[in-house]
Amino acid sequence: MNAPLYTIPGSTARAVAEEAVAAVPVASTGSAVSDAPVPRTVAEVLAQSRIDDVMDELDRDLVGLAPVKTRIRDIAALLVIDKLRSGFGLSAQSPSLHMCFTGNPGTGKTTVALRMAEILHRLGYVRKGHLVAVTRDDLVGQYIGHTAPKTKEVLKKAMGGVLFIDEAYYLYKPENERDYGQEAIEILLQVMENQRDDLVVILAGYKDRMDHFFQSNPGMSSRIAHHLDFPDYATPELLSIADKMLDQQHYTFGEGAREAFDDYLGRRLEQPHFANARSVRNALDRARLRQASRLFQDRDRVLTRDDLTTIEVADIRSSRLFAVSTA
Numbered sequence: 001m002n003a004p005l006y007t008i009p010g011s012t013a014r015a016v017a018e019e020a021v022a023a024v025p026v027a028s029t030g031s032a033v034s035d036a037p038v039p040r041t042v043a044e045v046l047a048q049s050r051i052d053d054v055m056d057e058l059d060r061d062l063v064g065l066a067p068v069k070t071r072i073r074d075i076a077a078l079l080v081i082d083k084l085r086s087g088f089g090l091s092a093q094s095p096s097l098h099m100c101f102t103g104n105p106g107t108g109k110t111t112v113a114l115r116m117a118e119i120l121h122r123l124g125y126v127r128k129g130h131l132v133a134v135t136r137d138d139l140v141g142q143y144i145g146h147t148a149p150k151t152k153e154v155l156k157k158a159m160g161g162v163l164f165i166d167e168a169y170y171l172y173k174p175e176n177e178r179d180y181g182q183e184a185i186e187i188l189l190q191v192m193e194n195q196r197d198d199l200v201v202i203l204a205g206y207k208d209r210m211d212h213f214f215q216s217n218p219g220m221s222s223r224i225a226h227h228l229d230f231p232d233y234a235t236p237e238l239l240s241i242a243d244k245m246l247d248q249q250h251y252t253f254g255e256g257a258r259e260a261f262d263d264y265l266g267r268r269l270e271q272p273h274f275a276n277a278r279s280v281r282n283a284l285d286r287a288r289l290r291q292a293s294r295l296f297q298d299r300d301r302v303l304t305r306d307d308l309t310t311i312e313v314a315d316i317r318s319s320r321l322f323a324v325s326t327a
Contacts, residue, residue: 038087045080049122058115062108063244064237071228072116079123094125094197096225100214102207103230106276109204110164112228117162120200127160127198134163136170139184147180151187159199168203169213185217192223233276238265241277245284251309260316261287267321283319290315 039045046052055076058069075097082095097120101109114131121129134154141147154163165171171181192201203210203220207229214221233241239262246252253261264283268274275282291311295303 039084040087042080042084045083045123049080049124051076051080051119051122054115054118054122058112061115062111063240064233065108065112065230068108068112068228068230071226072112072119075116075226076119076123079119079125083123096196096223097125097200098192098196098224099200099202099226099228100210100224101202101204101228101230102210104206104232104276106278106280107230107232108277109230110166112230113162113164113202113204116202117200120162125197126162126200130158130161132158132161132163133166135166136168136181139165139188140171140179140181142180144180147183148187151184155187155191155199159195162200162202164202164204167205169205169209172213172216174216185220189219189223235262235265235269238276238280241280242284245281246311249288251284251288251311254310254312256313257311257316260313264316264319264321271321284311286319287311287315290318 037044039048055069055073058072062069078095099116101113103109110133113133117126117129117131120126132154138154139147139151141150171185173179173181188201191199201223203213203224205213214224239258242261243253243258261283265280268279268283288311294312294315295301295307301307
């Protein structure tokens with residue numbers, strides 16, 4: 001005998017969502033009395049919030065991504081102007097700030113989400129400004145009655161900040177009638193609507209899959225105010241990312257090594273599963289391993305600082321990728 005199929009009737013889903021919302025702390029609506037003068041210019045809001053510092057960090061931390069950075073600045077500008085409008089009593093409610101970040105792996109989505117959380121906190125749109133990053137496994141249970149507690153626990157941790165759901169399309173699995181992802185979606189929808197003044201949700205994943213997810217879940221699509229597409233990095237940008245990564249770990253390319261890494265990237269881009277900055281990091285980690293093995297072989301050699309910090313051409317060209325290409 002087949003096991004009974006589990007579906008969530010509309011009334012049951014609403015009840016579960018309402019229970020989840022009730023369990024989440026509600027942000028205070030009263031405004032604290034402050035001696036600070038009400039800002040009347042953009043410059044005054046920027047001086048109070050110091051969000052320009054966050055944008056400068058974003059420029060330093062991430063190479064390229066000009067369209068994304070422009071959109072983040074546009075959102076920040078909207079929030080600054082909304083702050084000024086509130087001084088005149090013109091804002092009726094907090095703007096919807098839920099977002100969707102689409103793009104391939106390693107394009108900086110999590111880093112931008114972290115900076116967005118900080119901007120929202122500095123401007124007073126969220127209380128804490130922390131980021132809680134989760135996937136389907138953190139929200140969806142494996143049996144009846146398991147999903148609601150898991151989702152509620154995540155929402156409690158994220159409240160007052162930003163909830164970042166990576167590969168969000170995995171929440172919806174229509175091919176499996178016994179899947180509980182829809183229950184998590186229903187709870188998220190309620191909280192995204194009713195507590196948007198204390199929680200911002202950012203959904204992330206591949207663009208084509210997120211488009212399909214929104215087509216299948218129009219209620220979720222209607223709650224997403226900002227869609228940001230993260231482009232793949234060009235080869236010169238990937239080289240700049242490599243320079244930054246090496247510098248952070250006190251390494252540098254030796255003579256000809258940067259050109260060898262440029263050659264490596266050209267070959268790697270032709271291979272499957274390239275993950276932008278993530279693949280650059282993995283390649284450099286392997287180059288560091290080869291450098292360490294090279295230095296380790298000469299045990300009696302007195303090593304200088306340059307020896308210990310330089311990635312040589314051989315450390316790059318010893319990659320199996322070059323062997324495969326020349327075979």
